[in-house]
Amino acid sequence: MSEARVHVERDGDIAIIAIDNPPINAGSTAVRQGVLAAVQQLEADATLRGAVLIGAGSTFIGGSDLREFGQPLAEPQLPAVIAAIEACSKPVVAALHGAALGGGFELALGCDARVAVPGAVVGLPEVTLGIIPGAGGTQRLPRLVGIPRAIRMICSGERLAAVAALEAGIVDALADGDLRAAAVAHARSLAGRKQRLRERAVPPADAAAIDEAAQAALVAGKRRPAVQLAIDAVIKSARAPIDEALAEERAVFQRLRLSREAFALRHQFFAERDSARHPSLEGASPRAVQRVAVIGAGTMGSGIAIAGLEAGYDVLLLEQDAAALERGATRIHEHFVGRVQSGKLKAATAAAAEARLQASLDWSRLADADLVIEAVFEDLAVKRQVFERIDAHARPGAALASNTSYLDLDAIAAATRRPQDVIGLHFFSPANVMKLLEVVRGKASAPDALAAGLAVGKKLKKMALLTGNAFGFIGNRIYSAYRRQCEFMIEEGATPDQVDAALQRFGFAMGPFAVADLSGLDIAWRMRQAQAATRDTAARYVHIPDRLCEAGRLGRKTGAGYYAYPPAAKGPQVDPAVQVLIERCRADKGITARPFDDAEIVRRAMLAIVNEAALLLAEGVAERATDVDVALVNGYGFPRWEGGPVFWAREQGEAALSAGVDELARCSGPGFVRGALRHVLSEGAQT
Numbered sequence: 001m002s003e004a005r006v007h008v009e010r011d012g013d014i015a016i017i018a019i020d021n022p023p024i025n026a027g028s029t030a031v032r033q034g035v036l037a038a039v040q041q042l043e044a045d046a047t048l049r050g051a052v053l054i055g056a057g058s059t060f061i062g063g064s065d066l067r068e069f070g071q072p073l074a075e076p077q078l079p080a081v082i083a084a085i086e087a088c089s090k091p092v093v094a095a096l097h098g099a100a101l102g103g104g105f106e107l108a109l110g111c112d113a114r115v116a117v118p119g120a121v122v123g124l125p126e127v128t129l130g131i132i133p134g135a136g137g138t139q140r141l142p143r144l145v146g147i148p149r150a151i152r153m154i155c156s157g158e159r160l161a162a163v164a165a166l167e168a169g170i171v172d173a174l175a176d177g178d179l180r181a182a183a184v185a186h187a188r189s190l191a192g193r194k195q196r197l198r199e200r201a202v203p204p205a206d207a208a209a210i211d212e213a214a215q216a217a218l219v220a221g222k223r224r225p226a227v228q229l230a231i232d233a234v235i236k237s238a239r240a241p242i243d244e245a246l247a248e249e250r251a252v253f254q255r256l257r258l259s260r261e262a263f264a265l266r267h268q269f270f271a272e273r274d275s276a277r278h279p280s281l282e283g284a285s286p287r288a289v290q291r292v293a294v295i296g297a298g299t300m301g302s303g304i305a306i307a308g309l310e311a312g313y314d315v316l317l318l319e320q321d322a323a324a325l326e327r328g329a330t331r332i333h334e335h336f337v338g339r340v341q342s343g344k345l346k347a348a349t350a351a352a353a354e355a356r357l358q359a360s361l362d363w364s365r366l367a368d369a370d371l372v373i374e375a376v377f378e379d380l381a382v383k384r385q386v387f388e389r390i391d392a393h394a395r396p397g398a399a400l401a402s403n404t405s406y407l408d409l410d411a412i413a414a415a416t417r418r419p420q421d422v423i424g425l426h427f428f429s430p431a432n433v434m435k436l437l438e439v440v441r442g443k444a445s446a447p448d449a450l451a452a453g454l455a456v457g458k459k460l461k462k463m464a465l466l467t468g469n470a471f472g473f474i475g476n477r478i479y480s481a482y483r484r485q486c487e488f489m490i491e492e493g494a495t496p497d498q499v500d501a502a503l504q505r506f507g508f509a510m511g512p513f514a515v516a517d518l519s520g521l522d523i524a525w526r527m528r529q530a531q532a533a534t535r536d537t538a539a540r541y542v543h544i545p546d547r548l549c550e551a552g553r554l555g556r557k558t559g560a561g562y563y564a565y566p567p568a569a570k571g572p573q574v575d576p577a578v579q580v581l582i583e584r585c586r587a588d589k590g591i592t593a594r595p596f597d598d599a600e601i602v603r604r605a606m607l608a609i610v611n612e613a614a615l616l617l618a619e620g621v622a623e624r625a626t627d628v629d630v631a632l633v634n635g636y637g638f639p640r641w642e643g644g645p646v647f648w649a650r651e652q653g654e655a656a657l658s659a660g661v662d663e664l665a666r667c668s669g670p671g672f673v674r675g676a677l678r679h680v681l682s683e684g685a686q687t
């Protein structure tokens with residue numbers, strides 16, 4: 001017998017059906033059994049006039065138990081539970097606090113009314129998991145909000161706060177104080193009346209509005225299969241009898257939940273859920289952070305400051321240079337003006353955020369900061385000097401972070417008398433937009449300082465993960481192995497646009513050469529020059545990017561790189577001059593170009609990623625294989641629906657993967673280091 005996950009109490013003539021499945025009251029089999037039994041009890045007990053369905057603890061139902069979605073579903077399934085509520089002759093009121101998501105929200109839509117506290121959120125995130133709502137979400141929601149809005153909500157997985165849900169007609173009433181009491185009162189006020197959504201008509205909508213919502217959803221959802229199927233299901237709500245539409249919705253849900261894409265998205269979901277919960281930091285309580293100081297008001301510093309202000313931190317922006325400080329402060333101000341003008345932020349919220357910013361040249365003010373984030377030039381001597389200064393002013397116990405991309409965190413920490421307080425916080429550009437945040441563990445970093453880094457990441461709404469201190473950390477190191485392999489392929493006969501197109505067709509947001517042009521070829525060029533003296537001379541070295549830089553083709557900012565960017569054209573244009581340059585490089589090495597196809601390009605690029613991941617895991621820089629998936633999806637435009645490179649690798653199987661890496665080693669020539677694939681393959685089962 002499984003433990004009871006639903007408890008029933010009475011409040012006079014109203015039954016209180018409490019779901020108690022911590023931490024998020026996930027809608028598991030035991031929960032469904034419990035709710036069904038409680039509804040049967042409600043029907044049978046003549047002294048009861050209605051019921052309230054409520055979550056124990058801090059939430060309603062945060063979602064279904066996703067682990068069940070990869071297996072045969074146990075009875076009773078959710079549609080049967082909802083059907084029982086609808087068939088019951090007495091009203092059931094859903095009392096919402098915390099989150100009512102996915103199946104939890106569908107259950108609430110199956111009730112006769114919804115009462116919510118202002119902090120509650122509702123939403124149907126199924127499409128983001130490669131499936132569609134399968135328990136009536138696509139049929140009941142449009143009956144409340146109309147088809148266009150239902151398409152928007154369902155296809156984007158939007159979470160609506162209770163106040164907005166009330167305005168939209170999804171929630172019947174807000175409870176200011178005691179939710180349970182308000183829901184009980186609401187249930188009594190229904191006086192036994194049922195209010196089944198299934199009996200309501202779908203509000204009429206004009207075809208143009210529906211089409212507009214559908215097209216926008218398809219574009220935003222990258223035309224993934226679940227998006228189109230969700231649109232079809234919602235549209236059907238107005239065209240077919242509800243039982244027929246419900247049956248069809250369920251059939252699509254059942255098919256999609258076992259699709260490869262749904263498995264991949266669930267894998268990524270769990271990898272992301274666990275990314276900031278690192279086993280090595282278990283028990284460490286994060287140092288408290290409210291005041292953040294950002295040093296350096298350049299591209300990254302101002303982006304980090306914006307992210308901090310938007311998350312509610314007090315931010316002190318420090319510079320060495322008054323003009324740079326002014327430029328940074330102006331950039332931040334312009335950001336908020338733009339957000340207000342575009343309607344993304346209320347003027348009062350923007351003003352409150354800006355009021356929390358202080359820009360200064362006075363370093364003694366660092367004494368107030370709980371967390372200092374350094375974002376000055378990428379130069380070890382400069383960073384060490386800055387950390388000496390931070391050390392002189394910061395209060396004891398403040399966490400001190402560097403945003404370095406490639407420098408040795410331990411060498412930076414050694415400039416202070418408190419290396420235990422020093423961590424890396426590697427943001428990506430633009431720092432207020434990009435999701436990924438690598439929290440870097442130096443050899444002396446204290447667990448509570450690292451935990452503070454992860455906690456700040458969460459508050460900044462970043463996808464934070466822990467990485468060891470090694471050149472490029474996890475993300476940039478893998479990305480550079482990937483890009484190097486792509487350079488090998490253009491040296492061997494592929495063209496940059498062919499490689500970009502193949503990888504984009506695979507699902508990358510952009511190809512590696514278009515990305516290189518966008519970020520500028522000169523950063524990597526300078527790095528190669530700096531490393532020239534220590535480079536392994538036997539290792540294969542592709543000269544193409546150097547030749548492009550020498551020709552002044554530094555990427556988009558100079559109007560030319562791997563592609564040309566004529567002012568009149570939109571986006572990258574294939575440039576014959578690049579082809580000539582590449583052919584010259586091949587001729588210098590006596591390489592005869594050979595044809596490539598998409599499959600080979602994708603295979604080699606993916607294997608380069610997987611091999612580098614295996615090396616990082618062996619070195620302990622990455623401690624969990626799934627962190628690689630989180631990094632690539634959130635920081636490098638890797639297609640989420642492919643589940644990340646580790647999911648991809650596990651799907652290939654060990655034999656094929658090993659043969660693939662043999663091929664990669666042959667193609668890559670001297671200097672290629674093979675990783676032990678077991679590191680990538682071993683961790684955890686697929687969900």
Ligand code: NAD
Nearest residue numbers: 296297298299300301319320324375376377378404405429
């Ligand atoms: P930037 O040149 O735009 O800004 C650096 C700022 O630091 C300048 O405003 C400069 O005046 C200030 N500064 C320099 N020395 C200082 C000192 N001693 N004291 C106070 N301020 C000082 O550079 P950026 O692109 O913002 O990069 C900053 C850091 O972020 C670097 O370590 C870089 O590697 C890292 N980073 C950059 C990116 C990116 O894409 N730009 C991405 C991730 C990480």
